[in-house]
Amino acid sequence: MRAWGIGNYPFPNDDEGTYLAQAWAVRHGELAHYTYWYDHPPFGWIQLAAVSWLPSWLLPDLPTFVQGRIAMLPVAGATCVLAYVVGRRIGLVRPAAAAAVLLYALSPLAVLLQRQIYLDNFAVLWVLAAFAFALSPRRHLWHHVAAGTAFALAVLSKETVAVLLPVLLVTLWQGSHPRTRKFSFAGFGSGFVLTGLFYPLYALLKGELLPGAGHVSLLGTLKFQLGGREGSGSPFEAGTDAHRLFADWLTRDPYLLVGGAAAAVCALVVRRLRPVALAVLVLALVAMRPGGYLPQMYIVQVLPFLALTLAGLVQAGIARLPGRPRLRIAAALAAAAAAVAVAGPHWYEEDHSAVTADNNRVYRDASRWLRETPVGDRAKVRIVTDGVLWLDAVDAGYRPGTGAIWHYKLDQDPAVTKTLPHGWKDIDYVVSTPALRGEREHLPTLRDLFAHASPVATFGEGGGRIDILRIENEPATQIESTPATQIQNNQ
Known part of the structure; x- marks a missing residue:
């Protein structure tokens, strides 16, 4: 679904070219193709540089943005694998975890945005890796250190995922043993802080940590990002950029967005589903804050958690049914059939357009x-x-x-x-x-x-x-x- 027609749809976004050019600069020994001004941490396009050289070498006659999109295919594949792993570690049986991956992978929003060269796609991969390590059934200290490291790499890929830190701490609390919990949190903090410090340390060594005359700075750009750029308005106010963006997301896939959000509210009472439900609610609240800047690709961060929460709540509901296992199997099949009947026609129409349209x-x-x-x-x-x-x-x-x-x-x-x-x-x-x-x-x-x-x-x-x-x-x-x-x- 990602590869079919990847160069023809959707219409390129200027951000795609920017990140691809920055990846080109990394391969030539620089962090950006112009002056690096700390607009984002560079780890996202460093990863892009590592995966984009092969398509550019094998397919030199294709437009460069198509080469870059092909390089995003293994990122999408790895993200789906990690979504399955997280599903299993929050207690989903194999069919439910596979269903969550299908909900995520076939959603028109995921098909659209995972094709494109966005830093959020790298960040989501590392966030899911962090959740997988935090929920490791072995509860090994090094797994929790790895969770902190993975989350730091997620933030260094796209800084906006940092809002999930409280959710990941709740996840670690649930995934750690009470007798060794303090060591788990210390290990997580060590992995997160020591990895994340590389970014401000780089700025400090270059003399670009603090604002000053004649140079860019990390803190100066951070101040601009937080309060200097124009906001998108309220999603509840017609005519604002945020309202138009929410309307576009809901037009493309109302079923996973509405169903997953409703499931997240209900799933808060189910302990094993609480991490993914909290992730949905925190990301949704950040998106709905009035006056903040809301980019088009923000929804990428929410999609896997919506799918996992929805599949998990359906499984929890089926597990509470009385009677023999056959009744539960029949209920699961009925739920799958209902999902296909309700969302299938719309998803088919949207995904069919994605693989057959030629806009480029x-x-x-x-x-x-x-x-x-x-x-x-x-x-x-x-x-x-x-x-x-x-x-x-x-x-x-x-x-x-x-x-x-x-x-x-x-x-x-x-x-x-x-x-x-x-x-x-x-x-x-x-x-x-x-x-x-x-x-x-x-x-x-x-x-x-x-x-x-x-x-x-x-x-x-x-x-x-x-x-x-x-x-x-x-x-x-x-x-x-x-x-x-x-x-x-x-x-």
Whole structure:
């Protein structure tokens, strides 16, 4: 389900290109393809660097975001295995644990978001590993140390999962023996703190822990992340970004979201299900807080816990039925049939679209243009792209950073602006994508580029099209009214 049509759907998100470019930088000895400003801990794209080199080597002709998505397949597979392990360790019988994995793996939201190159996918893998170690039936001290280490690696992959720390402590309390519990907590704390300290220690050694003039800083960026960026509004208020995001999630999969959330409230009274139920409720409360920033991929963190809670509560209900085992087997089959009848048609429609739709031809065409169209000496040509196509431009021979320029850095990074003494006049081409056009009103240099650009090729039509724009000395006119039919390039 993940691999079928992975390069065709969904439409690329600029974050995917950013993380993939940062993974490329790791393979070349840096933490980011531009100045690393502590926007996220780097362990997520360090892992991406470790898994993405093979698809890029085996399939060099594919657009780089497709190569990156293929690299996410083993991450999705390992996450499903760990979801099964956690299910078994909270007391699910094998069929129930397998059902939880199916609920998780076939959910349209998981099919959509686990294909994409998101740090949350790495974080969820490590969170599930931490839960599996904390619930280890052997109750070995080193398992609890490993739980702390795994959770630290989850936070270093995507810092937002740190809100699950209280839940994991409750899990460790349930999974440890009363006589050795204090050693279990000490071991967990040691693994978590000693692993997590690598990040602030790196910033300290670079002189970038505290804010100051002339450099980025870990604490300065953290302050911005917590209070400086614009919030998404309340999910209960129509018209806000959070409300639209919740509506989109519920449109794609109302059954697992509503069913799993309801199950989490009921499962709090079942001791063995309490860890996964608390995880659902904590993550849901964080998502529903008014005024906070809520990204599209946040729901990735909740999905496995929703599936485990729902499957666990159904099993608990069936176990309470009186009578012979045959009655319970019949009840389990009836529950499975009811799930298929209720959610099956909607899931089939959503998943069928995911594996058959082709939304990304424009990106494949633009990537081919970058690689094949002669524009002179690419090492000297300057081209502005969005995050998704930046690495394609680099692979095509454009100079990283100051030749192939990520549009977001035009006015944001002094290392780039100092190489453009004449501003927009120093740029030769712009690859105009939906993400790039959406930012032009906020970036003065990008706005000037659009005012002095003429299209040489167009791929697709409407708002999802991609235009190749050549920068002219004279102002361009009516760029937005350029016909949306494809303009053939010289080839």
